[in-house]
Amino acid sequence: MEQQRMRQWPYWLAQCAFWGGYAALNMVFITLYMPFQPIYLIINLMLSALLFGSTHGLRFLYRRYGQQWPMLRTVLHLVWLLPVTAISVQLGLRLLIVAVLTLIPSWQQDLAPQVSGALIGYTINTLIMLVLWTVLYLFISESRRRRHAELAYWQSQTALRETELHFLRSQINSHFLFNALNNLRALIREDPELSRQRLTQLSSLLRAILQVDNAKLVSVDEEVSIVRGYLDLERLQFEQRLQVQWHIDDQALNAKLPPLLLQTLVENAVRHGIARRANGGAIVIHIDRRPELYVRIENPLPEHEVASDGQGIGLKNTRQRLQHLYGERAKLNMHIEQQQMHTELEIPQ
Numbered sequence: 001m002e003q004q005r006m007r008q009w010p011y012w013l014a015q016c017a018f019w020g021g022y023a024a025l026n027m028v029f030i031t032l033y034m035p036f037q038p039i040y041l042i043i044n045l046m047l048s049a050l051l052f053g054s055t056h057g058l059r060f061l062y063r064r065y066g067q068q069w070p071m072l073r074t075v076l077h078l079v080w081l082l083p084v085t086a087i088s089v090q091l092g093l094r095l096l097i098v099a100v101l102t103l104i105p106s107w108q109q110d111l112a113p114q115v116s117g118a119l120i121g122y123t124i125n126t127l128i129m130l131v132l133w134t135v136l137y138l139f140i141s142e143s144r145r146r147r148h149a150e151l152a153y154w155q156s157q158t159a160l161r162e163t164e165l166h167f168l169r170s171q172i173n174s175h176f177l178f179n180a181l182n183n184l185r186a187l188i189r190e191d192p193e194l195s196r197q198r199l200t201q202l203s204s205l206l207r208a209i210l211q212v213d214n215a216k217l218v219s220v221d222e223e224v225s226i227v228r229g230y231l232d233l234e235r236l237q238f239e240q241r242l243q244v245q246w247h248i249d250d251q252a253l254n255a256k257l258p259p260l261l262l263q264t265l266v267e268n269a270v271r272h273g274i275a276r277r278a279n280g281g282a283i284v285i286h287i288d289r290r291p292e293l294y295v296r297i298e299n300p301l302p303e304h305e306v307a308s309d310g311q312g313i314g315l316k317n318t319r320q321r322l323q324h325l326y327g328e329r330a331k332l333n334m335h336i337e338q339q340q341m342h343t344e345l346e347i348p349q
Helices: 002-033 038-064 071-103 105-110 118-171 174-190 192-210 220-241 261-272 313-329
Strands: 242-248 281-289 293-300 331-337 340-347
Touching: 002 038, 002 118, 038 071, 038 105, 038 118, 071 105, 071 118, 118 313, 174 192, 174 220, 192 220, 220 242, 220 261, 220 281, 261 281, 261 293, 261 313, 261 340, 313 331
Parallel strands: 242 281
Antiparallel strands: 281 293, 293 340, 331 340
16 A cells, blocks of 8 residues: 555646646736736636646546557547536636635626636637646656556566576486486497487487577477487386377477477476386377367376375476466366376467
8 A cells, every 4th residue: 555655646746736837827927917816816726626636537537447448549538528628627617716706705806807708718728738738648657558568578578587497407307317328328338329319319308408498489299309309218217117108189290389398297297107106107198289289198196105286396387488478378287087197288379
């Protein structure tokens, strides 16, 4: 509440300065052409108070409705609203003048006689001031809104970069690298050709991790290639304990998703499912186009530990990436069904 009040004080200060200055300027012009009379000061103060209240009402309507409208619609409403407001202000001023003169009849003789069409002239003058105030307010309001939108955009980009950095760190799994390098060293003597293939896959995986910021989206075909390489490297460690079944719709191969997103989910299935079972198990990967991209990964539950609740670093960063890129349109859910962990991902295309 206190912060909201602090944000409001520039508006109230500007209101007082604008309409106070208008009243003072009116008094200067009046005293140039006729002697000073208290009734003119009272009239100017009442006029400024009415304009102060009227413009505050216009501000309320703009903040309530106009900010959600396109600018053209707002302008079209102002075309009739400002003249109506100007007429209302002048009629209200006439009523206040009558009330003052009723209380103090002696001031009646100090007023200059009204010429024909004076009300129309005063209304036009009031309309001009309302238009000037509206233009200034809309200009300042739109400038602030654009500035806040730009600030929010850059804050979002900064948060996205931080998320990607955390994602990058979570992807570089020291245990995986240690095991992969040790397994490759042992494989060199047994099968040099296979070891070269696996080393190429490891370098491709590391290159994809290091270049994750350079590619906003990649095709499913590219991502599947990275995941296959990752799983081949894991098989050096788990051997027959790791089985993989792929079910990929050909129409989904050209679909787009953030880089290494599928790899993160598959790695989670390996680390929290296969690695925690003495006999390992099978990972089943379904990829379909519906028309959104749909991915389902199934892996067995660990034998002696409670299944992950999906709040690990890798999955937490994955959710943050999806939130930044797609908002509420992307979905990532995990549930247990028939002793299998099901991870389901939906990405709009």
